[in-house]
Amino acid sequence: MTTKRTISIAISTALLALVATSAIAAKPVTKDKKLYCWNEHGRKVCGDALPPEAAESARTEINAKSGLQTGQVARALTAEERAAAASAGEQARLAADAEAARLRRDMAMVESYDSEADLRGAYGERINLVEASLKTSQLDETNLRHSLVGMLGQASDLELSGKPVPPAIVANIQNMHAQLAQLLRLAEQQRQDRRSLDVELNDAVTRYRALKQPAAGTAASEAPAASPPAPPQG
Numbered sequence: 001m002t003t004k005r006t007i008s009i010a011i012s013t014a015l016l017a018l019v020a021t022s023a024i025a026a027k028p029v030t031k032d033k034k035l036y037c038w039n040e041h042g043r044k045v046c047g048d049a050l051p052p053e054a055a056e057s058a059r060t061e062i063n064a065k066s067g068l069q070t071g072q073v074a075r076a077l078t079a080e081e082r083a084a085a086a087s088a089g090e091q092a093r094l095a096a097d098a099e100a101a102r103l104r105r106d107m108a109m110v111e112s113y114d115s116e117a118d119l120r121g122a123y124g125e126r127i128n129l130v131e132a133s134l135k136t137s138q139l140d141e142t143n144l145r146h147s148l149v150g151m152l153g154q155a156s157d158l159e160l161s162g163k164p165v166p167p168a169i170v171a172n173i174q175n176m177h178a179q180l181a182q183l184l185r186l187a188e189q190q191r192q193d194r195r196s197l198d199v200e201l202n203d204a205v206t207r208y209r210a211l212k213q214p215a216a217g218t219a220a221s222e223a224p225a226a227s228p229p230a231p232p233q234g
Contacts, residue, residue: 033064109204110211119208123201130197134190141183148176 037046038059045054048064056076063070077085113119151173155165 032066034070035062035064036060037062106207106211109208113208116205116208116212119204120201123197123204127194127197127201130190130194134187134194137183137187137190141180141187144176144180144183148173148180151176 033048035046035048036050036054036059037044038050038054038057039045040054040057046062050059058075059073060069061071061073062068109119113122151169155169155173158165158169
């Protein structure tokens with residue numbers, strides 16, 4: 001009899017525990033309620049629900065129980081602002097890519113030239129090529145001018161003598177004018193390239209020195225210290 005009573009008590013206890021557990025599991029977990037505050041036509045409005053027209057406005061979120069601010073949401077960007085932000089981001093990416101490329105060029109320069117003299121020598125070769133090309137263009141310009149002057153003189157003599165200038169001479173004069181204009185543009189571009197090389201060389205030497213000097217200082221600091229002189233033998 002006692003055994004049956006004990007079993008009945010145990011079953012009842014287990015059932016009560018199961019019911020209590022089910023009740024706890026079924027009870028929904030409620031989060032702390034939020035309050036929202038935003039500006040509406042110049043005045044501050046607060047409420048426990050955010051209306052659709054305020055969804056894109058800047059707002060402050062507050063814990064309704066504690067009254068403490070829990071978050072700050074910025075207003076949504078306009079289409080123009082999003083486009084401007086995207087453009088600024090793209091410009092920043094391009095600038096970062098350009099800086100990374102410059103650093104790679106600097107490291108390649110340091111690895112390619114053992115000394116500043118080697119660097120200057122490499123630029124000297126480029127400068128010599130540009131100057132040689134410029135001299136060639138200037139010589140071609142001089143020769144073409146002489147030919148053009150001769151052709152114009154021939155046409156002038158024909159006109160003064162009352163004879164028509166042949167179409168071939170007119171075409172040659174026009175062609176020489178076009179070639180001369182092209183040579184002048186080419187020579188000016190070569191002069192600009194020559195000036196740019198001077199600026200580029202000065203910039204490269206400055207960067208080369210800046211990159212080499214820390215390395216030289218590190219090498220000097222890592223060099224083993226000289227052994228102290230041996231004491232004289234008495």
